[in-house]
Amino acid sequence: xxxxxxxxxxxxxxxxxxxxxxxxxxxxxxxxxxxxxxxxxxxxxxxxxxxxxxxxxxxxxxxxxxxxxxxxxxxxxxxxxxxxxxxxxxxxxxxxxxxxxxxxxxxxxxxxxxxxxxxxxxxxxxxxxxxxxxxxxxxxxxxxxxxxxxxxxxxxxxxxxxxxxxxxxxxxxxxxxxxxxxxxxxxxxxxxxxxxxxxxxxxxxxxxxxxxxxxxxxxxxxxxxxxxxxxxxxxxxxxxxxxxxxxxxxxxxxxxxxxxxxxxxxxxxxxxxxxxxxxxxxxxxxxxxxxxxxxxxxxxxxxxxxxxxxxxxxxxxxxxxxxxxxxxxxxxxxxxxxxxxxxxxxxxxxxxxxxxxxxxxxxxx
Amino acid sequence: xxxxxxxxxxxxxxxxxxxxxxxxxxxxxxxxxxxxxxxxxxxxxxxxxxxxxxxxxxxxxxxxxxxxxxxxxxxxxxxxxxxxxxxxxxxxxxxxxxxxxxxxxxxxxxxxxxxxxxxxxxxxxxxxxxxxxxxxxxxxxxxxxxxxxxxxxxxxxxxxxxxxxxxxxxxxxxxxxxxxxxxxxxxxxxxxxxxxxxxxxxxxxxxxxxxxxxxxxxxxxxxxxxxxxxxxxxxxxxxxxxxxxxxxxxxxxxxxxxxxxxxxxxxx
Numbered sequence: 001x002x003x004x005x006x007x008x009x010x011x012x013x014x015x016x017x018x019x020x021x022x023x024x025x026x027x028x029x030x031x032x033x034x035x036x037x038x039x040x041x042x043x044x045x046x047x048x049x050x051x052x053x054x055x056x057x058x059x060x061x062x063x064x065x066x067x068x069x070x071x072x073x074x075x076x077x078x079x080x081x082x083x084x085x086x087x088x089x090x091x092x093x094x095x096x097x098x099x100x101x102x103x104x105x106x107x108x109x110x111x112x113x114x115x116x117x118x119x120x121x122x123x124x125x126x127x128x129x130x131x132x133x134x135x136x137x138x139x140x141x142x143x144x145x146x147x148x149x150x151x152x153x154x155x156x157x158x159x160x161x162x163x164x165x166x167x168x169x170x171x172x173x174x175x176x177x178x179x180x181x182x183x184x185x186x187x188x189x190x191x192x193x194x195x196x197x198x199x200x201x202x203x204x205x206x207x208x209x210x211x212x213x214x215x216x217x218x219x220x221x222x223x224x225x226x227x228x229x230x231x232x233x234x235x236x237x238x239x240x241x242x243x244x245x246x247x248x249x250x251x252x253x254x255x256x257x258x259x260x261x262x263x264x265x266x267x268x269x270x271x272x273x274x275x276x277x278x279x280x281x282x283x284x285x286x287x288x289x290x291x292x293x294x295x296x297x298x299x300x301x302x303x304x305x306x307x308x309x310x311x312x313x314x315x316x317x318x319x320x321x322x323x324x325x326x327x328x329x330x331x332x333x334x335x336x337x338x339x340x341x342x343x344x345x346x347x348x349x350x351x352x353x354x355x356x357x358x359x360x361x362x363x364x365x
Numbered sequence: 366x367x368x369x370x371x372x373x374x375x376x377x378x379x380x381x382x383x384x385x386x387x388x389x390x391x392x393x394x395x396x397x398x399x400x401x402x403x404x405x406x407x408x409x410x411x412x413x414x415x416x417x418x419x420x421x422x423x424x425x426x427x428x429x430x431x432x433x434x435x436x437x438x439x440x441x442x443x444x445x446x447x448x449x450x451x452x453x454x455x456x457x458x459x460x461x462x463x464x465x466x467x468x469x470x471x472x473x474x475x476x477x478x479x480x481x482x483x484x485x486x487x488x489x490x491x492x493x494x495x496x497x498x499x500x501x502x503x504x505x506x507x508x509x510x511x512x513x514x515x516x517x518x519x520x521x522x523x524x525x526x527x528x529x530x531x532x533x534x535x536x537x538x539x540x541x542x543x544x545x546x547x548x549x550x551x552x553x554x555x556x557x558x559x560x561x562x563x564x565x566x567x568x569x570x571x572x573x574x575x576x577x578x579x580x581x582x583x584x585x586x587x588x589x590x591x592x593x594x595x596x597x598x599x600x601x602x603x604x605x606x607x608x609x610x611x612x613x614x615x616x617x618x619x620x621x622x623x624x625x626x627x628x629x630x631x632x633x
Contacts, residue, residue: 052538072538073545074544076544078542078543081535081538081539085533085535085538085539089558098543098553102545146543
């Protein structure tokens with residue numbers, strides 16, 4: 001069942017369109033992430049669902065009911081904020097009890113439920129402390145407990161891990177995922193961090209300039225981006241201007257360096273069409289002396305610019321004849337040394353890893 | 366090692382010392398007239414001289430037990446308390462509306478609400494006098510409370526506005542999304558967080574009303590005046606030495622209230 005559904009929801013501020021006729025449906029138990037750069041409309045979307053702002057046009061349904069006109073305190077949602085938004089004048093216990101007190105639940109029920117959720121977030125011992133005595137990660141877990149305790153139909157999260165350092169953020173991602181799986185809570189998560197989105201989501205909604213750019217499972221978005229924006233925003237990509245030479249199953253395209261590249265078949269590949277072709281750096285291989293490169297469909301040569309070791313992976317930057325740069329990424333192994341700048345390099349990759357994308361807009365899905 | 370250690374900027378130390386000495390001298394110069402009445406209040410019965418020639422607590426006895434000074438003091442207490450309550454009841458909602466609200470003309474309404482700070486107090490006093498006279502309530506304690514509220518409310522508004530700006534609006538949003546209505550949000554979230562600011566503003570309002578002369582002088586009936594007005598008229602007509610005891614009492618009261626305020630602030 002759809003817990004939240006937006007129907008052609010738009011939000012305009014004067015001439016500025018923050019959100020343009022967006023349709024979205026989040027089903028029960030799903031973990032959906034709204035991903036996009038700042039100003040793409042993801043926070044607007046969250047605020048529309050929460051009821052903090054009203055849509056200029058369109059409808060919002062929560063739990064099957066039209067909630068477009070429902071005030072925020074009657075929507076029965078939960079929200080986790082980036083700055084935690086715990087009440088500084090209340091103890092942790094009172095913070096978590098707040099939504100139950102508002103609902104006038106009996107005292108013994110409050111007692112048992114609050115200690116239950118504090119156990120769930122592994123913080124049973126902090127009940128009598130004030131929020132400022134807790135670390136950022138602990139505060140955010142309390143904020144989550146405060147949502148879980150009244151069983152809202154969906155929990156909205158506005159960049160909840162944005163204020164935490166990298167290590168803690170990764171821990172919290174796993175923690176959130178665990179709680180989501182254990183309790184089957186529906187979650188709508190806002191982030192601009194693509195890695196976070198890829199790690200946690202059942203489904204990613206990629207937003208760009210107030211519109212949904214692409215929507216789908218993380219691997220679908222990663223492997224089959226439908227636009228240059230999507231390819232660029234999720235993961236790294238090599239993008240080249242290209243002209244289609246041959247359409248169909250044996251699609252080929254020529255790029256400015258003079259190479260002809262074999263690409264995956266695409267509905268937009270018409271002979272002579274100007275397009276972009278895209279390869280993920282991790283699919284571009286450096287062919288060394290004695291390597292068998294016959295399984296690759298595309299081969300180019302260039303001269304090495306530099307290699308950068310990023311812990312587990314190493315990135316090679318290679319200049320092609322027309323001065324364009326292509327990046328190849330390999331796992332760091334002891335045998336794989338950095339390239340000497342200026343050295344000739346052979347690169348190779350497969351046809352299936354070469355996508356054709358439109359110069360502008362997106363492939364209709 | 367210690368011998369070569371020289372704190373950063375130590376060449377400024379001497380000028381800093383000079384500056385602080387100058388500041389202390391300034392404070393003392395300004396405070397001395399207030400403190401001079403303290404030894405005088407323990408002086409003799411008949412005269413007001415400095416330094417006092419003998420020590421006695423007669424003037425305090427007179428102030429607390431053997432005159433109508435205490436009646437007047439209690440009236441001032443009642444008026445100041447009433448004005449404090451009224452300014453909090455008016456000022457806190459006004460500050461909430463100014464900071465959180467979003468409506469046309471807000472800037473002008475703010476200016477209007479704060480205008481008693483800018484208008485000369487004598488003008489306010491005169492206006493209140495005519496206004497209360499036309500209503501026929503001049504001289505009553507209620508009119509004193511009303512008059513002082515006009516004077517003290519802007520200060521409560523200013524401190525509450527400053528307090529409101531420190532209340533994270535996300536907290537109110539969070540409370541709302543968790544199901545709290547506007548009143549629950551205000552009373553359970555906003556108001557408790559605003560308490561230190563309201564407390565400070567209230568203390569300030571109390572002291573201002575307690576010390577206020579001009580408005581009270583215009584409005585109060587003869588024989589039913591407030592403490593500062595009685596002091597003012599008694600220095601004109603009788604120069605009673607008990608004034609020294611009253612002044613000391615007022616100074617001590619202000620000091621105690623300021624200390625309470627400082628302690629409350631530290632606790633938060």
